[in-house]
Amino acid sequence: MAVEQPVTAPAGDQTRIHNIGYRSYDGPRLGRAYARRSLYSQSLRGAYGLGRSAKSKVLPMLLFVVMCLPAGILVAVAVATKADELPVEYTRYAILLQAVISLYVASQAPQAVSLDLRFKTVPLYFSRPMETADYVRAKYAALASALFLLTAAPLLVLYIGALLAKLDFADQTREFAQGLLSVALLSLLFAGIGLVIAAVTPRRGFGVAAVIAVLTISYGAVSTLQAIAFEQETTDAIGWIGLFSPITLIEGVQSAFLGARSTFPGNVAPTDAQGAVYVLVTLGLIAGCYGLLMRRYRKVGL
Template structure:
């Protein structure tokens, strides 16, 4: 029966039952902030998440604990140097990250999956790409945030050492030079480690697998290289020690800072052995190549993840 037909026995059409409700929705007519704002927002959110900010209390404990260890050891070194009337710090600035590398390994292993695995697991990556943000923006924001988080972790204790050295009235020129060299070293370390950690963590949406894989990627090569360097020392093949370092991420950083920044090599040999200029140059080129390669691998990974 047509809806406008008269009601039976009345000769009048029925009353309309369809109603349009005004729910107060208005289209957004403000400024369009675009890709740059989205990229910066994602960077900020990812950097905060690396230290548990904006997350649950349980998520804040591991990064806070690791950050506290890095800073506390620096305070102890300064206290020992000043309390025993030393004329310099007992630990060189460039050696600090090398000696505290287990803490750095744990940090990148715990936080790299947080940066990328959750988005893959809950399939939120396509939601990012439905906004004015491209894959290159997503990867750049995540990479920059993780590298920045690592730089904060490794540079903060250097600042503590430097301030403590100045308060202890150590030589200003020597301390400033060592501090600047160490900042360059940890900047390279942050870029390299962030790339390796994110590239591995992005392979699986499961955080546990990502944590285990990242730890293995840093600790297994370090152990193997240390063993090979010890054997080379016993066989008096000192030149091979620097070349073996190329097979470990921390060894790359050690070679670079030993060759170009005047740092004392932190090898597994009983005594420091300076790498050859060729080994140091190869370490620098390989570190840059690995960093760029990890970035490209992430771009390739998210071409598929966004489908």
């Protein structure tokens, strides 16, 4: 019967077990609120390319300049000509530059969520003390805040210019507040639509194209149908048709409740009943976008 011999280390073996000093973390647990704030601030900075490569800063910063430059020119004209009022109303400014806003949403909504889907980092977020609602709220709030900065900055330029031109302080302050409320609603609506579309696909290019298509085609179709209704003298239909495009929704809310002049064909303003529907549809779309994002990320986080 063979006897098993003990295994001995070969000569010259230098195997050692070292104590490298790992210790368990005993500091404060910052929890979900801190994680949510961190994700919000990181996403907001990323929406303007901060903390990213120089190439990533070009487009958002360029769009920001494009948004503010016309406001500066309008202010210069108002001051030079000593005008009694600004050439463009506060509530009208974002509508005129809707193409810039749509391009910004199309470029930054996929950046906010598509890359996380593409590289499958969403489950890593949820492995920390963060839940689906925290992720969705942080991303939604970050893009909405970035859009508000984009749309409110030129209004601030107009307001400061109006005061420098010595226009009526009370009127300008009231109209400026109405403009801020309008762009805040626009920011929430556009951010929600952009994120829902971008969250469908991990391909950033597809997300960009889809967001542009939805925002642009819907506005073009609605404007065309409204023009046809005006030519056929069915003016009652103009207000109802405006419910089917995000930008005309904002226009309808402004005309009905914020004292803005209607820009629909023939300057036809929504009736009081239509204005109430505009508000309900806008708020419903915002809530619906949030709900769709929650549903999407419950599946992604599995």
